[in-house]
Amino acid sequence: MSALSLDIRLQQGDFRLNAVLEAELAGITALFGPSGAGKSTLLRAIAGFDRAEGRIGFDGLTWQGPDRFVPPHQRGVGMVFQDARLFGHLSVAGNLRFAARRAAGAITQDTVVQALDLAPLLSRRPASLSGGERQRVAIGRALLAQPRLMLMDEPLAALDLARKAQILPYIARLPGMFGIPVLYVTHSVEELAQIADRLIAMQDGQIVASGPLAQTFARLDIGAGGSRFEGGVILRAQVAGHDAGYRLTRLSVAGHELVMPEAALAIGDTVQLRVRARDVMLATARPEGLSAQNLLAGRITEILSEADTPFAEVFLDVGGQGLRARVTRAAVDQMGLRVGAQAFAVLKAISFDRRVG
Amino acid sequence: MIDLAPLWLTLKLAAVTTLILVLLGTPLAWALARSRSQWKPVAEALTALPLVLPPTVIGFYLLVFLSPSAPLGAAWRDATGQALTFSFAGLVVASCLYSLPFMVQPLQSAFESLGRAPLEAAASLRAGPWDAFFSVVLPLSARGYLTAVVLSFAHTIGEFGVVLMVGGNIPGRTKVISIAIYEQVETINYAQAHLWSAGMLAFAFVILLLVYTLNRRFPVHLG
Numbered sequence: 020m021s022a023l024s025l026d027i028r029l030q031q032g033d034f035r036l037n038a039v040l041e042a043e044l045a046g047i048t049a050l051f052g053p054s055g056a057g058k059s060t061l062l063r064a065i066a067g068f069d070r071a072e073g074r075i076g077f078d079g080l081t082w083q084g085p086d087r088f089v090p091p092h093q094r095g096v097g098m099v100f101q102d103a104r105l106f107g108h109l110s111v112a113g114n115l116r117f118a119a120r121r122a123a124g125a126i127t128q129d130t131v132v133q134a135l136d137l138a139p140l141l142s143r144r145p146a147s148l149s150g151g152e153r154q155r156v157a158i159g160r161a162l163l164a165q166p167r168l169m170l171m172d173e174p175l176a177a178l179d180l181a182r183k184a185q186i187l188p189y190i191a192r193l194p195g196m197f198g199i200p201v202l203y204v205t206h207s208v209e210e211l212a213q214i215a216d217r218l219i220a221m222q223d224g225q226i227v228a229s230g231p232l233a234q235t236f237a238r239l240d241i242g243a244g245g246s247r248f249e250g251g252v253i254l255r256a257q258v259a260g261h262d263a264g265y266r267l268t269r270l271s272v273a274g275h276e277l278v279m280p281e282a283a284l285a286i287g288d289t290v291q292l293r294v295r296a297r298d299v300m301l302a303t304a305r306p307e308g309l310s311a312q313n314l315l316a317g318r319i320t321e322i323l324s325e326a327d328t329p330f331a332e333v334f335l336d337v338g339g340q341g342l343r344a345r346v347t348r349a350a351v352d353q354m355g356l357r358v359g360a361q362a363f364a365v366l367k368a369i370s371f372d373r374r375v376g
Numbered sequence: 377m378i379d380l381a382p383l384w385l386t387l388k389l390a391a392v393t394t395l396i397l398v399l400l401g402t403p404l405a406w407a408l409a410r411s412r413s414q415w416k417p418v419a420e421a422l423t424a425l426p427l428v429l430p431p432t433v434i435g436f437y438l439l440v441f442l443s444p445s446a447p448l449g450a451a452w453r454d455a456t457g458q459a460l461t462f463s464f465a466g467l468v469v470a471s472c473l474y475s476l477p478f479m480v481q482p483l484q485s486a487f488e489s490l491g492r493a494p495l496e497a498a499a500s501l502r503a504g505p506w507d508a509f510f511s512v513v514l515p516l517s518a519r520g521y522l523t524a525v526v527l528s529f530a531h532t533i534g535e536f537g538v539v540l541m542v543g544g545n546i547p548g549r550t551k552v553i554s555i556a557i558y559e560q561v562e563t564i565n566y567a568q569a570h571l572w573s574a575g576m577l578a579f580a581f582v583i584l585l586l587v588y589t590l591n592r593r594f595p596v597h598l599g
Contacts, residue, residue, distance in 0.1 A: 068496050091499035092508075098500035104493050108515040117511070121502040164501045 020045045021168065021200045027064055027073035027083075036060050036071065036224045044168070044200035046216035047191065049232070051205055056221040058204045062170050065202070066098050067091035077168060097166030097199070099174045103153040105145035105160070112141040114160050124165030126197055131159040134196055135189055151182040155189060162197060169193065169201045175210065187213050211236070212253050212291045237334070237341045250332065251295035252343050258288045273338020277313045279369055292369050296332060299344035300365040303354055313366040317342055319358050324348050335364060378571060381548055382556040389464070389552060390532040393471040397479040397528050398521075400472070405483035406509075427477050435541025438470050442542065462544045467552075470542040471532045478527040486520020487513070523587055530583040534576070 021044045029036040036057045042048070050058045064071040067082065068091055075083040082089045105114050115137075119128055132138050135155045145153060154174050161169060171190070175183045191214040194201055202219075205211055211218065211232075218235040220228040228235050233253050240250040256270040256277065266281040270290065277292075284290065306314070317335035324331040331351045335342040342364055346356075356362065408419060426434060442449045442460040452460045460466040494516060498508035514521075536554040543550030545559060553572055560569035 066496075066500060068492075068499070090504075091496070092502050092504050095502070096500060098496070100493070100497065102493070104497040106494065106497070106512060106516070108512075108518075117498075117503075118501045121507075160501065 021078045023065075023077050023168075023202075025065070025073070025075040027061075027071035027075060029060060029064060029069060029071035031060065031069075034060070034224060036064070038064075038221075038224070038226050040219065040226050040229060042217075042219055042229045044202065044217070046194040047201045047203050047214050048217040048219060049203050049205055049211045049215035050219050050221065051208075051211050051215075052221035052227075054206055056206075057224040058206070058221050059172050060224075061221065061226075062098075062172050062202065062204055065168075066096050066170055067094055095165070095167040097161035097164050097169045099154065099157050099161050099169070099171040101173045101176050103145075103150075103157040103174075105148075105153055105156055107145050109145075110141070111137065111143050111145065111148070111156050114145065114156060115141075115163055118160045118163035122163065122165040126162050126165055128163060130196075131162050134192065135159045149182070150178050151186055154178070154186055158189065158193070162193070162199070166199055169199050171201060171203045173204050173206075175205075183210070190214055208249070208293060212293045233341060237343055249295050249297070250343065250345065251293060251298075252341050254292045254294060254337075254340050254342070256290050256292055258284045258286050258290065260286055272315065273340055275315050275337070277315075277366070277369065279313075294342065294366055294369055296343040296345035298366060298368040299342065300367060301333060301344050301346055301350075301354070301356065302363040302365065303356070303360070305363055306365060309365060311365045311367055313369065315342060315364045315366065317362060317364060319356060319360050319362055321358060322351060322356060324351070333362075335362060337364070378568065379556075382551050382553045382572075385464075385548065385550075386533055386552040386554075389467055389471060390529045392468050393475060393532045394479075394525055394529045396468065396472050397475060398525065401476065401479035401483055401524065401528075405480045406487055408480070408484045409487035423480050424477050426474050431474065431535065431537025432541060434474060435470065435538040438466075438473065438538065438542045442466050442469065461542060462546060462550060464543075464549055467539055467543045467550055470538045471535060474535055474538045475528045475531045478531045479524045482520050482524040482527065483517070486517040486524075490516055519591065522590055526583055526587050530580060534580065 023040065023042050023044050026039045027036065034055070034057065038057070038061050050062065052058055060069065063069045065075060067089065070088065071083070073083070074081070074085070081087055082094050106117065109117060115128055115131070132141070135158060137156060137159050140148065140152055140156060145156070148156065157174070174190070175186060178186065187210065190201070190203070193199065203215065215232050218228070218230065218232045219226060220235065220239055228239060233255070237252040254272055256272045259269040259271040259276065261268050261281060262278070267278045268280070268282045268284060270277045270279065270292070305316075315337045317337035319333060320336045321334040322331055329347045329349070330345055331348045333344045333346060333351065333356060335344070344364060404423070408416060408423070411419070439461060440446060442452075444450055444453045444459050449460050452465070456465070458465070460469065490513060494512050495508050498512045503511060534554065536558070539550065539552055539555060540558070545551050545555050553576060557569050557572045560566070560572065
């Protein structure tokens with residue numbers, strides 16, 4: 020695990036970044052928050068492109084301190100920009116060589132070309148590449164600079180949905196293949212659910228939460244004051260099988276079976292499911308005769324009543340995974356819900372994201 | 377037969393001037409393109425001055441500052457044993473000043489249109505500032521350089537007033553084509569004046585045609 024430690028301030032016009040963070044980075048860490056939260060600004064400060072006040076350290080190295088500012092090219096930070104920024108005067112191969120010539124390390128051009136399927140593109144000009152191809156080349160180029168840390172600034176923002184779906188698996192594989200932690204900026208819950216292992220959440224220039232994905236995500240909107248963020252959880256599930264007759268895919272979550280419309284997944288694949296708190300109904304006894312088929316039994320771990328609203332958030336433990344339901348406070352009292360009690364959760368809707376690996 | 381000495385002198389002057397201007401103009405244009413200082417407009421105005429001043433004004437001040445009685449002229453004379461005024465070296469100094477905007481302005485706009493993006497990309501690939509300048513900025517600004525070099529060269533060839541003021545009309549030393557034409561006309565030698573003038577006209581047109589053509593379709597590809 021790598022450690023990122025920072026305490027920085029940066030004023031840009033009306034926007035003020037005031038970020039304090041001690042985070043373990045492993046695999047893909049999503050830097051998540053609404054547009055204008057300061058995600059890209061923070062990323063640029065970490066890279067050293069914008070000079071913030073304060074302190075930034077990574078893995079025992081001080082990149083920025085009271086009397087020290089390591090320039091970007093000496094930080095060993097790989098950056099994938101939203102707009103790829105390939106060098107137009109060089110071919111794809113030339114762009115890769117640019118990086119490889121300036122860094123020696125374990126990552127070879129052959130591995131990168133293979134991992135990102137770049138072989139057919141090598142002789143092409145950046146101008147002739149599609150948006151998705153450009154980002155693949157940009158990722159490969161960043162890897163060949165042998166970075167200690169890979170920063171990705173909404174690399175898929177300029178792509179359509181189909182292209183996004185093509186590239187996400189490549190990004191998801193990176194930490195495992197190359198052993199480099201990735202800090203990935205996104206405002207999309209879907210991208211987050213598909214590739215992130217850990218989460219750093221930002222709002223209004225501040226870091227509001229950080230930690231492993233499922234736990235952190237489950238509590239994201241709490242105390243975030245006025246946010247329109249849709250609270251919910253991310254559940255990990257295995258593909259148990261398919262029902263060709265009904266065109267359904269069966270998933271297994273903590274010993275329970277869930278079904279969802281048929282998806283092209285192999286049996287045994289791990290997927291991450293996003294379940295919004297408002298899409299979860301609770302029952303104190305196993306309900307019968309419901310059209311909603313997805314039922315999970317769990318134990319209530321916490322009930323948060325929102326004093327000046329009709330609502331309460333109920334947290335459940337389902338075989339070690341968290342689930343969250345948004346119900347009325349009246350329902351909590353009338354049903355006698357309390358911490359430690361058993362409850363059945365009916366999932367009205369699951370949005371489902373593929374997870375490779 | 378026509379005396380070709382003014383032609384060679386003109387080409388030599390333009391070549392030396394352009395070379396010096398590339399070396400001086402690059403850091404100046406870079407600083408102007410990057411600067412966010414409140415003094416930037418002042419520097420830009422100073423750089424553009426030769427565009428609007430009558431050449432005689434530039435020539436007059438140069439004559440004053442380059443003459444052996446001024447500190448600059450005296451230092452040059454002490455170092456080389458020769459006066460700067462009415463010499464080839466003096467012409468080079470004058471031409472550099474006179475053609476400066478033609479080098480700096482295309483370069484500055486090339487650097488500005490490039491922006492910070494490629495520099496940040498290069499830095500993220502471990503290229504330091506000098507490395508990034510030579511391996512990314514220069515090749516990506518090739519078109520700007522081409523325009524700047526061609527315009528500076530051509531503009532230096534076309535100068536007259538400044539040269540006459542600073543250099544006079546010394547064959548082999550300061551008598552460039554434009555001065556030669558002036559002299560032929562003064563001595564009512566129209567046939568020679570026609571030859572030189574037609575040559576200059578054709579040259580200027582070809583140069584400008586080249587600039588505009590290249591500006592439209594010059595793919596910068598370097599491997």
